[in-house]
Amino acid sequence: MHPIDWNIALLMLPLGGLSIALFAKTLGNSKFRDGLDFLAGIGGVVLPLVLLGPLYVVIKEKPWHPFVGQQPALLGIQLSFDGLFWLLSLLGLIGSFLSWLYTRSTDLKGPVFTSLLCLQTFGLLATAASADLFNLFVCFEILGIASYVLVALAGKGRAFLASFSYMMVSSASMLFFLLGVFGLYKVTGRLSYSGISQVLAAGISAESVWMVRLSVVCIVGATAVRIAVLPVYGWLPEAHASAPHGVSAVLSGVLIKVPLFALGRFLFTLQQNVPFLAPDVQRLTQILGTAGTFTTLVATVLSLCQRDAKLILAYSSISHIGYIVAAWSLASPLGFVVAYLHAFSHAMAKGILFLSVGTVSDRLGVRNVDKARGGLIQGWFLFGAFLVGALSLAALPPLGGWVSKEAVAELYKERWQYTVLFISSWGTMAAMLRLSQLFWHPFSGKPFFPSFLKKPFPALSPLEAVSPSSSEGASISGATSVSGEVSRDSDASQGHRRQRLPRGMFFAMALYGLLCITSGVFAHPWISLVASLLSPTLAAQEKGITIPQPYGSAFITIVAGALLFGLSRTRRGGQLLQLIRNRPQSFEGLVGAFSVAIGALAALLFIP
Amino acid sequence: MILEQLLLGMLFLAGFGGLIFCKNLIKKVFALSIMNSAVILLFMVEGDRIGKRAPLVLDSQEILLLQEMVDPLPQALMLTAVVVGLCVTAFALVLVYRLHREYGTLNIDIIYERIRDASH
Numbered sequence: 232m233h234p235i236d237w238n239i240a241l242l243m244l245p246l247g248g249l250s251i252a253l254f255a256k257t258l259g260n261s262k263f264r265d266g267l268d269f270l271a272g273i274g275g276v277v278l279p280l281v282l283l284g285p286l287y288v289v290i291k292e293k294p295w296h297p298f299v300g301q302q303p304a305l306l307g308i309q310l311s312f313d314g315l316f317w318l319l320s321l322l323g324l325i326g327s328f329l330s331w332l333y334t335r336s337t338d339l340k341g342p343v344f345t346s347l348l349c350l351q352t353f354g355l356l357a358t359a360a361s362a363d364l365f366n367l368f369v370c371f372e373i374l375g376i377a378s379y380v381l382v383a384l385a386g387k388g389r390a391f392l393a394s395f396s397y398m399m400v401s402s403a404s405m406l407f408f409l410l411g412v413f414g415l416y417k418v419t420g421r422l423s424y425s426g427i428s429q430v431l432a433a434g435i436s437a438e439s440v441w442m443v444r445l446s447v448v449c450i451v452g453a454t455a456v457r458i459a460v461l462p463v464y465g466w467l468p469e470a471h472a473s474a475p476h477g478v479s480a481v482l483s484g485v486l487i488k489v490p491l492f493a494l495g496r497f498l499f500t501l502q503q504n505v506p507f508l509a510p511d512v513q514r515l516t517q518i519l520g521t522a523g524t525f526t527t528l529v530a531t532v533l534s535l536c537q538r539d540a541k542l543i544l545a546y547s548s549i550s551h552i553g554y555i556v557a558a559w560s561l562a563s564p565l566g567f568v569v570a571y572l573h574a575f576s577h578a579m580a581k582g583i584l585f586l587s588v589g590t591v592s593d594r595l596g597v598r599n600v601d602k603a604r605g606g607l608i609q610g611w612f613l614f615g616a617f618l619v620g621a622l623s624l625a626a627l628p629p630l631g632g633w634v635s636k637e638a639v640a641e642l643y644k645e646r647w648q649y650t651v652l653f654i655s656s657w658g659t660m661a662a663m664l665r666l667s668q669l670f671w672h673p674f675s676g677k678p679f680f681p682s683f684l685k686k687p688f689p690a691l692s693p694l695e696a697v698s699p700s701s702s703e704g705a706s707i708s709g710a711t712s713v714s715g716e717v718s719r720d721s722d723a724s725q726g727h728r729r730q731r732l733p734r735g736m737f738f739a740m741a742l743y744g745l746l747c748i749t750s751g752v753f754a755h756p757w758i759s760l761v762a763s764l765l766s767p768t769l770a771a772q773e774k775g776i777t778i779p780q781p782y783g784s785a786f787i788t789i790v791a792g793a794l795l796f797g798l799s800r801t802r803r804g805g806q807l808l809q810l811i812r813n814r815p816q817s818f819e820g821l822v823g824a825f826s827v828a829i830g831a832l833a834a835l836l837f838i839p
Numbered sequence: 840m841i842l843e844q845l846l847l848g849m850l851f852l853a854g855f856g857g858l859i860f861c862k863n864l865i866k867k868v869f870a871l872s873i874m875n876s877a878v879i880l881l882f883m884v885e886g887d888r889i890g891k892r893a894p895l896v897l898d899s900q901e902i903l904l905l906q907e908m909v910d911p912l913p914q915a916l917m918l919t920a921v922v923v924g925l926c927v928t929a930f931a932l933v934l935v936y937r938l939h940r941e942y943g944t945l946n947i948d949i950i951y952e953r954i955r956d957a958s959h
Contacts, residue, residue: 306912365916365919368920369919369923372923372926372927376923376926376927376930379930379934380930383934383937387941388937388938388941388942388950388953388954389954389957389958391934391937391938391941392938392950392951392954394934395864395931395934395935395938398927398930398931398934399858399867399871399931402871402875402927403855403858403871403874406851406874406875406878409878409920410851410878410881413878413881413882413885416885416912416913417885539958816951817947817948817951818867818947818951819859819860822855822858822859823859826855826859
């Protein structure tokens, strides 16, 4: 088998899984249906992950850039099977596999979920391999459509609205992307990155230059919506918070990052090969980098303001995509490697957090962190899983998040961005402390938190567990309630009775936790692996990326984060957070922010 | 050609305006469809720049007339875009139906308000 065929097989396997799952859906016999559904998951999500092993050897030896079906460059769709493809595939397939594993233990399991997950996985892999602009548009749309439906699978009003808003904003932005494709095709007559670069490098008329620049702005602006960077992040929090937990883990962990790296492949190809566009690309990435830096701070504050546990995590995802964009925007091999390292460590930490927090809040019957108490009763494993994710996200040693976040900050050492990124990490610590409230008060009426923080901690009563304020969260999470377990209402009325953790949930969280720990403890070989695939020259340097020393900035982060959390619990702090939380939000705001972003990008690019 | 492109630009902006300002969910879906159609037509018009004939080669003689044919690539691309647009519209309408069944209204502001009230 030719090496390219192995790569194509990796792309096709999720489509095979999708076909089997759809066939399974037509079967009446539930035993056959379940068996085929399981097979679809194995074929669509597990086998590609296994295939990545031998593919590493193939790609390490030589990257491949074939045209599909060996078509000529003018007509064919170009794909890139290189180190970036392998690393993004690893990220996407780990997320999809663990999401599938977790969801096997919930009511959501079945051919519909499996087929959508396989479709989403295919979209992720195809996006990672794409080296053709129109193909990238189609991959983004496939990714989007699978995600809209997965969010709506939660089956309640809030999820429907979140899915609708996500779809409208995202699809509108994709039309701008298509306009960008139109502009570049009009000028160059090519769609592959290499073809576009060749024609542009050969020289174009002065009148066409403005069209090329405007097209690039449209493409960058539209992709920024998918990445959810400031100010076009508005669709994300509700979509990620409303989705079933397994889906939230993939959406937050993987889905917002792959488009960024796919955009990088396009922009950096232009930057390297088209001299007259290089300054424009550099300016655009700088603008994105600045937006990313501010995103970390703004989203952290918004995260701290939330009461809904999953909203805290969703805003935290926006904050961390800011770190990734900040590193990526340096447009250097080192920046790219660090961006991937943080994307991976964040995906693992956010995955375990969404699963553990989602499971605990389901069992408590409420997602409001100011009301939910007694998570510890649900077992030390869930608390341990939460702790590993939270510590990694808050960049504490020796976890993966610590290495990658410090590496991002190190890139900006002695620049103003360093201060912003450092302060943002305090906010993340404070947000994680706020989230930890789910696990407080393991026994009713006996607080173990210092009494000087006077904000009342009402013990959860059965009435609160099913009150209207929590009905939305309860009903949404109901879609992912554990199969065969006691119902929410009976759970609430009997207090926080401990329930057995199903095997699928246990292994999904355990694997996420293991990856969080190993990517930190074995940082040296992990960084070497990433660098060797993304930038062999960087990997050859001995001091490419330094491993941070523990206890330095980590200690400051803990103290400052705790102080910030303490302040947020004072009366004034609470009022301020409430004011921010209750800021007006509307659909017009989501689309309006996108218009402003496109306009601002264009203005900043064209104004000398 | 420029006039056609200007008209399509206006059509696109009309759709974009509808997406932002219409409160009715179904009108928003239609607005998105209008934007989609404007972009598809723009590609078609661009393909028309080379020639006017349908890009069908019936015999070897006609290969000589390639310069008179429209560029077939934008048409092929737009077939995909039409399918994507159809999927999005269909699913959007499903969501609108479910939202209406849940909240009894198609006004997005009222739906936002009800969800906000429920979460407070």
